[in-house]
Structure formats: C-alpha cells, structure tokens
Amino acid sequence: MSSIHAAALVLADGSVFEGEHIGAVPNGPASGEVVFNTALTGYQEVLTDPSYAGQIITFTYPHIGNYGTAEADFESRGVFARGVIIRDLARRHSNHRAQDSLDGFLTRWSLAGIAGIDTRRLTRRIRDDGAMPGAFGPVEGPGAIDLAIIKQAAADEPGTDGIDLVATVTTDEPYSVPFRGSTDGRPPRIVAVDFGIKSTIVDMLATSVGDVEVVPASTPADDILARRPDGVFLSNGPGDPTEVTYGIETVRDLLGRVPIFGICLGHQILALAIGADIVKLPFGHHGANHPVRDERTGGVEITSQNHNFAVDPASLAGKGEVTHINLNDGVCQGLRVDQAALSGGTAPAFSVQHHPEASPGPHDSAHLFGRFADAIATHPTETN
C-alpha cells in the first residue's frame, strides 16, 4: 500500500476535517455540495449516478470498497460526483464480481477522495445545518494543496442552487435500446428524456416497457412527438429543477398527448410543468431505506432516494394528486396529474420522487415500470 498522505476537508462555514487522501492525485481542490448517503452498499452505482453531478458524497457506512468495483455496476458512462468522503477504504476487496478495487476505480476515473473522516460528525453537521458547499484535497504528498487554497475553494463553491447541472450530464446524441421483453405485436415506443438518466432505468424500460429512444434533455416536444412515442419517460438528474426551463416547457407541451412517467428530477419537472412549486429540503434524502407509502394501496415500500429538492404538495391543489409520501417526514414522493391539468388531453402523467430502478437499493417499487406499461396500454396516443 502506498504511503498515507494527510488531506483536509473544509466546509463553507470554515470547519475543517482531517483525513487521508485517496484516489486520483488532483490538480487542485475538489469542490462541490457536500451531501451524505446512508446506503450500506452500492457505492459504485452512487458514484456513477449523474444525479450526483456537482456533489461530494459522504458515505455514512465506514467500510467502503469491500466488494470492489465491476463494469456491470456503472449507472452511466462515467463518474459525475465531484469527490468522495469516507471513513475507511478497503485495502483489499473480496467478491467474485469484482474487476477492480475502489481505489483503482477512483484513480482510473480521476476522482479524488478523502478517507479517515469522522463521517458521522460530518453527517450530523449536514443534518443540522443543511447540505453545504465544501472542498477537499491532499495537504501533503503528490498534488499537495495549501490548506488556505482549499478553504478558499470551499468559500467560493456555489453549490447546486440556481445552476443547470443537467446540461453537463445529458447525452449529446439520441440513442436507442431495443425492447428485451416479449410481446405479441409491436413493442411500445418510449422516448426517454435524459436529464441524467441512470442506465438501470434504461434497462428496466427496455425490459418491461418497450423500445427506448434516449434523447437529450433539450429536445423540444415537437421533436419528441415526431418520434411517435407511445410513452414519454422523464429521467432523474442532478441539481435544481427550476433551472431546467427547457425541460419544463417540453413537458408542458406533451401533457395529455402522450402518457408520461417521471422519476426524481423528472418528477419535479412534471410538477413544475403543471404549475406546482418546488422546495429545497434541508439536507435532502440520500439513502436506500426510506419508507414510502402508496396512498392508493396503503402499502409501504422501502425505497432508494437521492434528492435535495421536492414538490410542495400544497401547490398541487387542483393540478395533481399526491400519490406517494415519505413516511419519515411526509415529503411528497409521487404525484398524478389531474385531468384538468392535462391541457385537454387524456393521456395520464404520473411520477415518483424516489428511485424504482433502485441500483443501489431495494426493488420494492420496481412494479412502477409495469404501471407505466399499463398506462401506455390503456391510453393509445393520438400520434400513433
């Protein structure tokens, strides 16, 4: 094992956490919005989830890297998080699926990290004071950075509010993934708007809904409708939904014309499209253990979550119905657009804040993809 080099993490409020440098040797301090994730497993999926663009992720479970990393566990084409904060990096991993260590993975993807942090102290800080900007880097050894520079970087880091991070993660070109399920006739055609889509979502759409065409976030409604979709999917993605004005406009134009299903950022964009409001949560939901109740069945599902913004349920009045709530704090976790808000059309639109595709996390909500398939089956669109 290479020698240990001290590193420092500085929050925007000036507080300093001492640790050790891990991962890639940086050219300067890594900065971003510091958030935490309480999932016990799934670090690779989290690091490769485009929704974490602009963020530095703190894993609350102390041992990270135990089972290595694998090609199959990528959630996108690369790594979008700005850095990783952990207590202990596994020196040796052990799992038959592993193709590389986490340290090797970080180095390969030029991502720096900091280990040896009292991550519980950091998490409590974020819980009490909210997600906040921060910066970190090695203070000795290769790539050493002066602590003052790290402090300055933390102070200068804007965080994720008011920034369109979607533009930094969406696909440049449309691409297709054929249906992998079985059907008697032509499989439904799904256009998935990529605000930062996770590959497991694409997989699940292709497995249980239909042919998938993934299009860039800025694709206008006309272009989407020109693809004659049977359903439109609004993906997850990073950052502040109010900044994704083009996406909101697109969805507004699609409402009622084609069945719509949204996840996470897609859910928030759908809400904005019908005129509802978005609020920022104090420290967001980032974990794989959140109980969500389906208000129509009363059933509780344990869900994977990753969001700092949420739909204000009061603002949905007359526009949409809250279909899912988070039992921990009552936050709106799902909505169904009211008939009145469908611009005269009939195609349903619904969305959830949590992640039915899991990865990482429980599969309890995976059936929602089936609900999307059902919505498509019962609402043939006028474009086809």
Add this chain to the structure above:
Amino acid sequence: MPRRDDLHTILVIGSGPIVIGQACEFDYSGTQACRMLRADGYRVVLANSNPATIMTDPDFADATYIEPLTLESLTRIIEQERPEAVLPTLGGQTALNLAIELAESGVLEANGVELIGADAEAIATAEDRHRFKEAMLEIGLDVPRSGIAHSMEEADEVIAEIGLPVIIRPAYILGGRGTGIAHTTDEFASVAANGLAASPITEILIEESIEGWKEYELEVMRDNADNQVIICSIENVDPMGVHTGDSITVAPIQTLSDVEYQVMRDQAFACLRRVGVETGGSNVQFAVEPSTGRMVVIEMNPRVSRSSALASKATGFPIAKIAAKLAVGYTLDEIPNDITRKTPASFEPVIDYVVTKIPRWAFEKFPGTSGVLGTSMQSVGEVMAIGRTFPESLQKACRSLEIGQAGLNGSAAEAPFDELDRSDFEALLPSGSADRIFQVEAALRSGMTIEEVHDLSRIDPWFLDQMSIVVEERQALTGRTIGDLTRADWRRAKQLGFSDVQLAYLLVDGDGDPATEAAVRAARTGAGVIPTFKTVDTCSAEFEAETPYHYSTYEDENEVVASDRQKVIILGSGPNRIGQGIEFDYCCVHASFALADAGYETIMVNCNPETVSTDYDTSDRLYFEPITHEDVMNVVEAESAAGSLAGIVVSLGGQTPLKLADRLPPELVLGTAPASIDAAEDRDRWAELCRRLDIPQPPGGTAVSVEEALAAAAEIGYPALVRPSYVLGGRAMELVYSDDDLTAAMKAMGETGSLGREGGLSAERPVLIDRFLESAIEVDVDAIRDHTGEVLIGGVMEHVEEAGVHSGDSACVLPPPTLSAPVVETLGRYTAAVATELEVVGPINVQYAVRDGEVFVIEANPRASRTIPFVAKATGRPLAKVASRVMTGATLDELRADGLLPAEAGQGFWAVKEAVLPFNRFPTTDALLGPEMRSTGEVMGIDTTPGLAFIKSQLGAGSALPPPPGAAVFLSLADRDKEAGIEVARELTGQGYRLIATAGTAKALDAAGLPVDRVVDRIGQGPVSAVELIESGDIALVVNTPRGRGPRADGAYIRIAAGQHGIPLLTTVAAARATARGLRDLAGSAMQVRALQAIHGRTDGGGTG
C-alpha cells in the same frame, strides 16, 4: 390497521430454563412483548418455568405462572385464565413446539383460543426440512442440490447431476452413523457404499456439500398488510459448517455487492410469503458459493430468535416489541421508531458502525468433548461489540469475552498460540473452535499469507485482510517506547481497537521495561487521545436520536449529552457462562428500575446482546461496552464530565464487575467497600473473622504449591474440597480423597487447566483447601444489610443435594423443609453477624453446611447471588431492588415505608429451584453432579407441599414424571446411600412401582423385605444389562448414585444411556427421596397451577418496573 379490540387476554409463552441454544434472548423478547401488550391495554398471562427471568417478575404480567412448560400445565392455565389468544413466537423453539402441541391436541379449539403471530401450517413448513426445501424450489429459490439413491448405480446418477463434494446420509440411522463427506470419486464410492450398507432400507440421501461457503442471515419483519422490511443483515466470519450460534458474526454484511444483496433481500421476502409468516420477525439463512456467487437458501425460523436479539441490539430496532405489536393487528407504518420518535417502524435500519458477535463456550466444564465446532450449537453465551470498523469491533469483542484476552491476542493470554507452527495451523485452522480466531491472528503474524489462511479456514479474505491490518499495526508498535508515540500513533492504534492492556504488553517504558496499563493510559490521554462516544440510532445520524444508546470509538466528536440529574452507573455481568447468567442480569435490571423510580438517571454498561439489561429501554442510558477496567473507566470519565455521578453499582452483576471494584475510584463504589469483598475472599482474614464471631468453619487452609497443599491436607484430613480463589461457579473445584488426588488437582490448577492459562496460582490467588463435611445439608442464605446495620434475611434455602454438589447445580427448597427452628434462627444470627462484621451495605449471600444440627459456615459473598431472583419470586420481595436502594443510602425502614419492601408473602407454599444441565449437548460427558458447576439454567416449582413443588421442578427441567402406574424404577446405589435408598424404594413400591436393581442394591432391598422385580448384570457380565433395559424402554425412572469418586464404567454408561433416551435420572438419594415424596403427594391427581400474584396475595399485579 389499528390494534385488535376483539382480544382482551393474551397468553405469552416463555422459553423455560436457559439451555444451550436458548438463553436470555427470549427473556429479552418476552419481556418486551409483555411490556408492550400491557401498555396497549391487554391483559397478559405469562407462562414460564424460569424464575431467574425478568419477564416472570410479577410486575410484567397480570398473571404470572411459574409452572412447568408442559402441555398439561398450559392446558390448565388456559382453562383458568380463558385467554382469547396465545402468542408463541417470542419464547423460542420451546414456545413454538408447545403451541403446536396445544393446537394438535385440540386444546386451543376447545377453549376458543387463537394462535397469533404464527400459524401451525407456517411453522410446519419452516420446521420440516423436506417441506421447506420443496417450498423454496416451488417459488424458484435455489437450495443445496440433493438426490436419493438405493444402489451404487443410482448414486452415480445422482452424483453426475449434483457434482462433488457431497454429504451422504443413510436413511433411518440414529446419531449419524454412516454419514460422510466425499470430495473425490474414490471417496464417494466408498462413503456411498458404506452408507447404503448402514441403512436398514438401503437408502442414502446425497446432498451437495456447502461447507466452506459464505454464510449470511437476514432478519425480516412482516406485517399483515404484506409490508416487509429487513432489520439487519449479518455475515458470518466462520463459513458454513459451524452452527450460526457458534459462529463469529458481523453486522452488516461486508462482502456482498448491492446487486447481490438486493437479490438476497427479495428472496428473503419471497421465503416469508411462501412459508406463510403472517406477522412478526423471522430470519432467513443463506449460503453463497464464493467463486460464483451462487446463492442457496439454508433455513428460516418463523419466530423471534437469538439473532433477532442480536439484530435488535446491533441496530436499535426492537424486533420483539414490534413483533408483539404486529401480532395484535398493527401495521409497521402505524408504529413509531422509538429511537427517532419521529419516523415510523416501516423502514430499514442503516448503521454507521460494525457489530461483531463472538460466542462464549464452556468446554473446560465438560471433559471428554473435542471442542471442535460443528452443526450442533455448543456455546453457552455470547458477547457483542460495536466499533466504527471491523478491527475495532473485533478487538472489543475479544476483550469482552473475559477469557483473559485483551483483544485479538497481544497479551499474555496469547502464549499458547505463539507456540504454534505452520503444521499446527494446517491441522487447526480447518475446524471451527473457540480458539480459531486467535489461531488465525497467530498464523498471520507468523507470516502465513492471507491466501494460505483462507485456503485452510475458508474465512473470507476481506476479514483476513482486516485482521492483517491489526497484525501489522501490532508489529509496528512492538518494542516502541511509550514516550515516543505521537498523537497520530495513539489514535491509529486505538482506532484499530487496541486496548491499553494490549499496548502495555507491546510497548516499553522509558527504561526499556514492559509498560504498565496505567502508564499507557497516562501517556495516551496526555497525547489527547481519549474515546468519543457515538450513538446507535437506526439511521446513521440522518435523524436526531432521542435514545442515548452509546458505544465508544476514537473519532472527533463525542455525542454524550450533559444531564443535571444524579447519575448511577450499573455494571452488567458480561457474557452468559456457566455460573454467571441471567440471574445477574435480573439483578442489574431491577437495580436500574428501582434507582430510576428513586429519581436517579440510570446508566447501564454491558456487552451481552441477549439480555434485558442491554435493551435501550431498560436504563436512561446504555453503553454497549466490554466490562474491563479501561472501558468502564472511559464511561465513568465521560459521564463524570457530563454531570454528577453518584456512584457505580458493582455488586449485582456477579464476579465480572466485582473484579473491577478495586481499581475504580473508591468514593464511587456504591454499597459494600471493596476491602470488605477482599476480607471475605481472603482465606486468612475470613478464618480470623469467623473465629472472632465464634462461627464454626470446616477446618481449612491455603496453598500455592503441591507441598503446601499436602501439608495443609495432613492437618485438615480427607475428604477435602480444593478450589481456586476468585473464580465463579466452582470452576476447577474438586473433591479429593487422598494425597494422589490432591497432587493431581494442584497440578491441573497451576499448569494445564484453564486457570493456568489465566496466569496460574500465586500468593494473591492461592488454592483453598477445606475439609469436606460428608452427609451434611447445604444451606444458602440471602440477606441485605443497610447502612444503619439492620439485616434483612431474604431467604433461607435448603439444598436437596448434600454438600459437595455445587450450590448452583443443586436443587434447593424455600422455606427449608427439614431444618429445625433453632437451626434456622442460628443461620439468621450468623448471617447478620457476618454481614455486620464485613460492614456490608447491600446484598450478601452466605453458604452453610448443617450436620446433626450443627451449623458450619462455608463462605460468604458480599454481592448479589444467583438465588436472588428465585427468592424474590418465592417470597414476593424484590430483593435486587431493595439492595440497590440500600446501596444508594436508603434504609430498610424507609423502603418498608415506601412499600418497596413488603412483608414476606407466599405462606403455605414451598418453592423448589432445580438446575438444568446441558449433558444432552455433550453426550459423552458423564451426567454426574459435583463441586464444579455445570448447569446452564434453572426452573422453579411452587406448590403446597415440598414434594409437589419438587415434582413440578423436575417437570420444568424436562423430566417425564410421574412414571406410568406400575412402571419399573431402576435403582443402583452406592453403599453409603443404601440405607436412605431403601426408604425411597419402600415409598415407591408402596405407590405400586416395580423395582429393578443391580446385584448389590438388590441384596440390600431384599434384606429390607422389598420385592425386586429383576436383577441386572454388570455391563458385559451377563445377558441383560441396565443399559439395555433403558434402551428398550422398560425402565421409567433411574436412580443411580455414584460410588466413591470418579466415574465408574457401569454407572457412567447407565447415566449416559438414561440421558440419551430421555429417562428421568436422579443421581443423589436426596433427589430420589424428594421425588418419591412428591409422587406420593401427587397421588395420581392433576397438577394445580397458580399465578404468582395469587400466591403472593396480590391480584393487581403491582406497578410496572
């Protein structure tokens, strides 16, 4: 759905005596269930035969039946109490089996009682191996592949399909004869052929061997709306092949990716749905082939289990409590999470620390056992430790065990492992054993690679690498000078879990001499490296925790919050072991309740995950920490810094906390001063004290060498009792009859025995030698003295077995049935005098031997004894609560005025406490009682005559009594027992039983005019031996008392045979006498059952704890 209003009275079945595989965890789960159901307004009826439990405290149920857990007594309880429902899922396998019996016998239906929490069909599906396997295959889950063969051709076909290695089990063979594992084709041919030959129906089961696979367990909860959550995931360090109860286990799972874990989670849910567990907690066990990830389901338990208790403590999620709520109709989302209070129970706990459980064994008590771990559980207790990382939690767990280890080796206790070489490791590491974890460390330290150790032990390389980190740190520290260590050095060592004792062993002081623990502590704290306490909060700090449940680690932030109340720390008793078990947990928990009622903030420190004391609900604050000097002082310092500490209770948790008393700040030790404890333990001072008080003692002396021992014995005379000082449960105690015996016993204690490993004998720890009073009656007295000098005699217990049988293994009766009033008065007077002389403030237990009306004092222990809960249940006086109040300054008078100390109740009743022994787990050990304690638990029988109470105690302990009318009783008596034995025989023949006897006994019976139905031959000397009659079922009761010393072949075989065939076995004439009288009192009539509240003359059940 809200709670069910159609139910009013619910019967909760407990798990009975503590036995291997079923221990305190069911007191924890049952206590939680009772508290919760009563809080929800239900009337709770509790049945449990174990008086040492907290759940049988009359405050926890409306009607508490300390009665045998048999179909008959439960039927009576149901008829008497008319419950609408029975909750059987919180009392282990015992309660589940009884529920099935109640259902199958029609009792439930006849009385209109519903089973809640589980149904018979679900239990049957989970319990029947074959049905379970079929059910899993039906829902598409994988199980170990298997096939049946009746010939070698068929066997070859099976093996072609499932591949090697395999386990081959012949059909219809008891005890595993002909079972074998085949790794190669040649081995397979021979093992299969042997198996076919061994099976009476020429049939073998060939099953894929999954030994060495990774082993996992998920704790699942399900409600009646089909909401399911995983409470905890557990990975075993010991791979498949070692019973999970005997495995070192870790939470959460460490070496599965999210992809694999989520598949396992889905399968666990599918398993519960298919088995049909409607509500409650269950666990599902999986095995994973390490190189391919193939996952198979091994088994599931449709009830709360030992691992549920572990999972509850590991996560802060109270599984049993929630299971009870689900059973009465709630759904998970309707129940709040106690710890956060804001979030619901329908979530999955996440943790930001690592939990390690290590079992504790008692092989030293059972000579002749191999010590190799297998598929049958052998451990008697366990410890759990919490650390931020695996190395830290593993090292904390190792030092929690109290086996002389201060961590993962790195102290004097590692000596035997240091001597091992590569060939030893090659021989030892493949088998699970109590020592394997220490052998693994030694192997890694000796330079063996992780791959080599993995190949031998099959322990996952991740765990081995983590242990290597500990080894490397140790090597880096060895020989360094204390003063040279930087803050970073100290912090790194402490973060890896090194204790100060280990560091003292590894480091040297400024003069190059071995460092001391005190010097290490001073240097470390001087460098600013002190522990921080983190909180177990179910959510990795995502939400604020309302419950201060802490563990120590070395990080930046300490979470202990200040308090302005007076605080008392109660030190628990550590892992269950023989001689120190649940009864001490009872005392600690009662102290916590009583002191909380008196206005103190109570702080519990303990490391046993099975117990009620480590329930975060029991005390105001819980520290899950090893009970060592360092760890306790850390809590003392943290709590002193966060408010005002009134004191520390050390005398209610058995020997474990008492041993620490000397080194605690004296002003903080509550109650009896440590000096008094020493005065009672120090042989010379104790003898002097007895002389001063004019209390007779059997002649005795002390010795640290064989020579001194022989000299002492020459003065004292034989037979003599030899025992080390400062040990529990009569460990290594022996009865010696000659110089040869004594020499052997001294050698064993000094060198080869388990004590030798803990440092052997010394002037501070001499051997005590006492004249053994043959045929004396042993008596235990529990008393409490307050600071004004008043002494309360809590109970006088007369032992059934004579002196020489360890008091913990002897049955005892309260009040004493055969002692005269003057003797009882003398006992009280002596006890008061001893307590006063020792300046006891709190509990004291004094043991006596009474011979021909003369009272000799044997020993005094100024601490809570294991009989405290029994006395409390028999007399209705909460002695542990009283003792804790007295220790914090209350007087007995004040407590009477407060109502905490009522007048003695239960007049007209006799209570018998009987020990329960684990010989069925160690079938090759002779089931003889002796001066070394070997029982794991106890039961109580209470009734209107001593005989009836005794019979109930035997029933509670599992004896099949009474024998059917006219059945044969087998008698084989030592010469000294013949006279008394004849009276027993007369009583039995009078009741219509037939007698079968060995020749010598038959002669004596004949001479007394008693008809002997049959005389058996000595084994191997005639056509019909006693063993054969036992095996053929012709004998319904065995009375076999040992002749002289040591096991004689015949007697041992007879006792082992009786044990294996479940025939009631009495090994003392005293027990036989008590049984005969009980059978007479019973005289064929039905057993009566009574609630403790009725016996105590209190029908309201009192307040809650």
